Amino acid sequence: MADGLTTPASTSSTARPLAWRRATVTRIVQETPRVRTIVFDVPEWPGHRAGQHVDVRLTAEDGYQTERSYSIASPPEDARISLTIERLEDGEVSSYLVGELRVGDTIELRGPIGGHFVWDFSDGGPLVLVGGGSGIVPLMAMLRHRALASADVQRALPARLLYSSREWSEVIYRDELARLAADDPTLRIVHTITRKPPLGWTGFRRRIDRAMLEAFAGTAAERPRLFVCGPTPLVESVADTLVTLTYDPATIRTERFGPTGGT
Numbered sequence: 354m355a356d357g358l359t360t361p362a363s364t365s366s367t368a369r370p371l372a373w374r375r376a377t378v379t380r381i382v383q384e385t386p387r388v389r390t391i392v393f394d395v396p397e398w399p400g401h402r403a404g405q406h407v408d409v410r411l412t413a414e415d416g417y418q419t420e421r422s423y424s425i426a427s428p429p430e431d432a433r434i435s436l437t438i439e440r441l442e443d444g445e446v447s448s449y450l451v452g453e454l455r456v457g458d459t460i461e462l463r464g465p466i467g468g469h470f471v472w473d474f475s476d477g478g479p480l481v482l483v484g485g486g487s488g489i490v491p492l493m494a495m496l497r498h499r500a501l502a503s504a505d506v507q508r509a510l511p512a513r514l515l516y517s518s519r520e521w522s523e524v525i526y527r528d529e530l531a532r533l534a535a536d537d538p539t540l541r542i543v544h545t546i547t548r549k550p551p552l553g554w555t556g557f558r559r560r561i562d563r564a565m566l567e568a569f570a571g572t573a574a575e576r577p578r579l580f581v582c583g584p585t586p587l588v589e590s591v592a593d594t595l596v597t598l599t600y601d602p603a604t605i606r607t608e609r610f611g612p613t614g615g616t
């Protein structure tokens with residue numbers, strides 16, 4: 354179990370505060386019209402676990418500072434840190450990161466942070482991931498981490514992802530997810546597209562609900578490791594439903610990204 358494990362970012366009362374580090378943008382990938390992945394070079398990065406996040410701090414010329422949290426999209430095996438950020442209408446920080454930041458620019462970040470919403474091979478499986486919108490980001494770090502394991506390890510740790518997006522064009526990492534599933538019979542990926550599915554779509558077209566989870570998550574007796582991430586209402590509704598479906602609450606990990614319920 355992930356609970357109680359010591360991590361590089363463990364924040365016990367005796368731990369020293371994490372240092373702010375200067376991170377340089379080395380690459381930018383446009384994932385969807387509103388979402389970009391930004392790859393950073395972070396000197397002396399201490400390493401991270403799949404599922405952890407960083408705090409990003411921006412400082413204006415007049416000294417005004419503001420901070421936000423962003424999950425790490427890259428797996429622990431990567432030397433560079435990738436963040437995948439969705440630009441929100443009027444979003445103070447996301448607008449800057451997605452709209453203004455260029456290759457060669459620097460920002461400050463600190464981390465890695467979080468010892469609860471993390472998974473690695475030794476935590477076991479099956480792995481059941483449920484995400485909405487940009488909530489896919491820490492789940493993707495887990496899938497990327499798992500994809501780097503041997504075929505034997507992957508067989509021993511089957512994984513499923515149920516991913517809710519508003520539109521097909523807003524599905525983050527769409528091609529990479531398709532490739533991962535095509536290469537790996539022990540990985541099952543199910544999309545639900547709540548507002549604008551593509552022409553001819555035969556999959557789910559509604560918000561994640563009890564029937565969907567029942568069909569998707571496998572039996573509680575398998576004691577899967579469950580990770581749920583996305584907008585707060587989605588996370589709360591999925592976690593509550595999983596408990597009523599008799600999954601052990603101790604095996605359900607949640608990460609809430611923010612206030613809206615758009616996915």
Ligand SMILES: Cc1cc2nc3c(=O)[nH]c(=O)nc-3n(C[C@H](O)[C@H](O)[C@H](O)COP(=O)(O)OP(=O)(O)OC[C@H]3O[C@@H](n4cnc5c(N)ncnc54)[C@H](O)[C@@H]3O)c2cc1C
Nearest residue numbers: 421422423424437438439444445446447487490610611613
């Ligand atoms: C642990 C953690 C990890 C996160 N990881 C990611 C990530 O990988 N990628 C990512 O894009 N975001 C992530 N977030 C959300 C991120 O921290 C910011 O909340 C988000 O980018 C909005 O910041 P902003 O300054 O642009 O918006 P603000 O200026 O703070 O808010 C603008 C408007 O958007 C609303 N809003 C604020 N946050 C959200 C949200 N998350 N969803 C919808 N509406 C919101 C506000 O109520 C307000 O109306 C994470 C949050 C947490 C707590």
